[in-house]
Amino acid sequence: MKIVKILFWTLWRIWFYVLVTVPIILLFPFLFLSILSEKTYPQFFILARIWAKIIFYGMGFRYTLEKEAELEKGKSYMLVANHTSMIDIMLMLMLVKDNPFVFVGKKELVKIPIFGFFYKRTCILVDRSSSKSRFEVFKRAQKRLEQGLSICIFPEGGVPDNEDVLLDEFKDGAFRLAIEHQIPIVPMTFGDVKERFSFTFFSGSPGRMRIKIHQPVVTAGKTMDDRKEVKEKVRETILSELLEMYKNKKAL
Numbered sequence: 001m002k003i004v005k006i007l008f009w010t011l012w013r014i015w016f017y018v019l020v021t022v023p024i025i026l027l028f029p030f031l032f033l034s035i036l037s038e039k040t041y042p043q044f045f046i047l048a049r050i051w052a053k054i055i056f057y058g059m060g061f062r063y064t065l066e067k068e069a070e071l072e073k074g075k076s077y078m079l080v081a082n083h084t085s086m087i088d089i090m091l092m093l094m095l096v097k098d099n100p101f102v103f104v105g106k107k108e109l110v111k112i113p114i115f116g117f118f119y120k121r122t123c124i125l126v127d128r129s130s131s132k133s134r135f136e137v138f139k140r141a142q143k144r145l146e147q148g149l150s151i152c153i154f155p156e157g158g159v160p161d162n163e164d165v166l167l168d169e170f171k172d173g174a175f176r177l178a179i180e181h182q183i184p185i186v187p188m189t190f191g192d193v194k195e196r197f198s199f200t201f202f203s204g205s206p207g208r209m210r211i212k213i214h215q216p217v218v219t220a221g222k223t224m225d226d227r228k229e230v231k232e233k234v235r236e237t238i239l240s241e242l243l244e245m246y247k248n249k250k251a252l
Contacts, residue, residue, distance in 0.1 A: 005202075009203065010202075016055070016059060020055060021113075021115070023051050023054050024118070025114065031118060038147065044118075049093050049094060052089070055090050056090045056094060060206025061207065062207070062208050063209040064210055064211065065211045066210075067212075069213070069214075071098065071099050071186065071216075075099060076148060076150050076181070077099060077101075077216065078150070078185045080174050080188065080234060081154060081189065082190055082242065083154035083156050083158065083159055083190075084193050085193045089103070091209070092152055092188075100149050101151060101152045103152050104141065104153045104173070105123050105124070106126065107127045124144070137173065141177050145181050151174075153177075155170040155173070155175075156170060156171070159199060167235065167238060170231050170234070176224065179222045184218055185219060186214070186217075188213050189211070189214070189237075189238050189241040191209060191241070192208065192209040192210055192245070192249075210245055214238075217230060217237075
């Protein structure tokens with residue numbers, strides 16, 4: 001039985017990379033044209049959402065969604081969520097339809113073949129070991145917000161190293177940006193994603209994920225002195241929901 005599981009996981013993980021790569025190759029001319037100018041980013045965003053759906057549903061995943069509020073079409077937001085899987089990227093693209101956004105992500109992902117080509121040209125890259133890089137993030141994010149786009153940051157700064165950590169401490173970046181530009185923060189809780197598709201190769205399975213989009217946290221009138229309070233409020237919102245999801249799952 002164990003050999004069958006290992007074979008399934010191996011083929012399933014290979015299938016994931018096929019789903020990531022093949023649509024990019026097939027859509028390459030359209031993707032390339034859409035990144036020639038920052039003005040055509042909304043067109044790139046549409047193609048990215050198609051790519052995300054192919055991967056998500058192609059892997060046998062589905063989700064149930066609970067919303068506390070609807071996002072206002074065309075408005076800029078700071079989108080934040082817990083981060084445990086590569087599927088988080090696809091989920092975020094699928095969930096947010098009418099508010100094109102730009103990811104702030106690790107510079108290291110540029111090294112991924114094919115994917116890295118577009119990632120480098122459409123995302124705001126950060127080298128967390130460089131203070132200069134972190135400063136550049138604020139400049140690029142400001143430019144994108146002025147273009148009417150939203151920003152997405154996974155505020156844990158990466159996937160927690162400790163497997164037992166449900167939600168790591170949040171970094172300041174997302175909250176500094178949101179307060180500086182007075183844009184609402186939208187917390188999202190991604191449940192069951194780690195169980196479905198973690199970074200551990202021999203693990204996971206097709207199935208359902210539970211997602212909740214929480215009420216936006218208003219930053220209008222807030223200053224940098226309020227940054228810690230806002231950050232903790234957002235973290236507590238996501239953590240409470242994760243604990244509730246975990247409790248309900250255990251009760252099933």
